[in-house]
Amino acid sequence: MNLSIAYFKIREILLHPLSLVLIFFIPLGLTLIVGHLVEKGQKQLEIPIAIIDEDHSDFSRLLVERISGQAKIHLYQVSGEKAERMLLRNDVDSVFVIKKGFQKRLLTGEREQSIEVWISPFSMAEGIVREVIASETARLTSDVKAADWVVKVYKSLDIQMDSSKTWNAAYDYTDSQWEPEPLMTIQYDQLYLEESGAGKSGFGDSPYLRLWTFFTMLGCFLTSDWIVREKGVLFFRIQSTYHGLVSYLIQNTVALFLFHLFQTLLTFYIFVKTNIIQMRPELLLLMFVYLFVCLSFSIWSASFINQIGSYYIVSFLFVIIIGILGGSFFPVQEFSSTLLKLSVIFPQNLLLSSNQMNIQTPLFISGAIVLWILAIRRLWIKR
């Protein structure tokens, strides 16, 4: 078999730095750069809240101090007027006002409505912040309640004591149970379905892998533009050559596939070396399948479009829409059951979800082969 066309295509790509940039830098370089920023940003996301301390007591100061020590909460301690302005300008998610008499009310067991919460239609996370503040306030109220209880029981049992000393001792004893660590903590683990023993293949939630699915698809579409460029001019001439159009198309696409394959291998190697993913051969296999599907899609799309500008616009919209719905940017499937059901038809699902090795992989491979054949057939007929 004469592979001179494939050889020529490989040489052409190697001699053109832009082609190498499109094949290697877009999927790998951009994934690493954007992935790093996304990961860093995700870790540092904070809920901004404003707090107004109208009580200026020991309890209110303690509460503010404990809240400010919370991860994921950015606290602004401001005056009432400024807090309202910040809320209305959407500079903070919500405002918490520790009302005057807060400590006095907690000590007398009248905690109701001791903290005012200002929310705006924009507030997204006040429910979570309220739980955090409620738990810190509950620490104070439980200390007081336990101390009151001990003094009351001692009195009812006629146990001799100094009420004030016993109260303070009970209060301190209750609070001491939070140190060095609270009585109850949680141990959180993220489990992927493969680890649950079902022999399935979830690969974790890494922004890098998600973004790679997007940039690889984009790279495939951008590097398949030669079909649109050449079909109007070159394809007419190619059919009269010794190789024929079909051989030309197959050899060119195979050459392109080889470059993308090398990019995938390199990505897998770097991901494993940087601990983004674990060394799993089945993941590499699925990355190859995903690449094959993307390339088939791009070639199939290119076979329909005659204008290069239109091809770019279609590619751009297609990649963005499929990227969003397929979960390349964030797990949209969690927002609605319809999207969850719909997600099985998107190729990203091969890598971003579990249980794909069994059913969907052969379907995607078959579909990609059909698209590839349809594209070549269409280009051959349309010549």
Next chain:
Amino acid sequence: MQLFEIAIVDDDQTLETKYVIGQLLDNSHLSKVTKVTIVDHAKARTLMEKNKVVATIVIPEGFSRDVKKGLNTPVEVIGNGDRPLQAQLVRHLMESAAKLTTAAQSGINTIDHFLAEENVPDDVRHAEFKKSLLSFSLHILGRGTIFEMKEKKNLFQQDILQYYVLSFYLLLIMIWSFGFLVLLRERINGPLRNRLNSRGITEWKEKFAGFAAAVVSVSLISYLLSLPITWLFGSSAINYGNLLSIVRIVLTFSAFFMMLAVFVSNDQLFLLFGIGLIMIGAVAGGHVIPVVYFPDWLERIGMFTINSWALRSVFDPADMQSIKMLGLITISCLVITAVYLKTGYRRCKR
């Protein structure tokens, strides 16, 4: 967000764990979006394998005994890696729930400890224990009563749904401005440009004509799309002030992409840069997550995107800072483009 399920496995099966579960479940934020099932290990595993639950909470054996002794035996929360957002939500709420349980249990332990210190008979201690368990559990369940809620809003303030609708609308304007120029590029090839040049239509004139066409077309499409948005949210979403700001935004985006088109002659690179800038603008500009939740460094990057100023302008049409900034960006892009094209034309003539 769709309703999601959580499985709880209680390996301890004591009165205390029942109260703990009660405290975990009594969360209005959680109960709006979750359904909780109490199951055994096997069932929990099956539910997890079938991707039916977001998280499994395992209360270990001896949990109540250890808590009474002041020993920490962590409750295991296993998040479903296939549903990371929902699993993280459960994690955050469980962390608060653990604190609430500590608050209740520390009180119960104190009472028991002080009674034991005074050698109070076992039957009295046991009665007090049961009473305190109930009382502290109710105390924790009533934690929501400490808050008094007040909603504050101003005339132009948007709710979160409105925010995302307008944010997506703005992103579409950006994509249209870019897409229009992509389509325009292919219409004028080398030979045609030479013919136009020979008739006195220089590249300078051609580019600015394209820019004018992009502004008119995209403004018109944007206006048409604003009609259903106004119908959906009322005039507070898009009013006449906003429409003016939309024209300003179209001008800015078109001028920016025209400048990019002039600098980047390769179609693929132009598309690549365009997509990259749209993505950076969408993320750092606050289209996905509002800027207010960003860390400082990302907020600073956001300040350099047109998107963040455009968003400010569309939400508050009277904001002078965003008006000035968009104007400045538009004029800068147009001047840079004009200078580049003029000097390029002179270079060609020489």
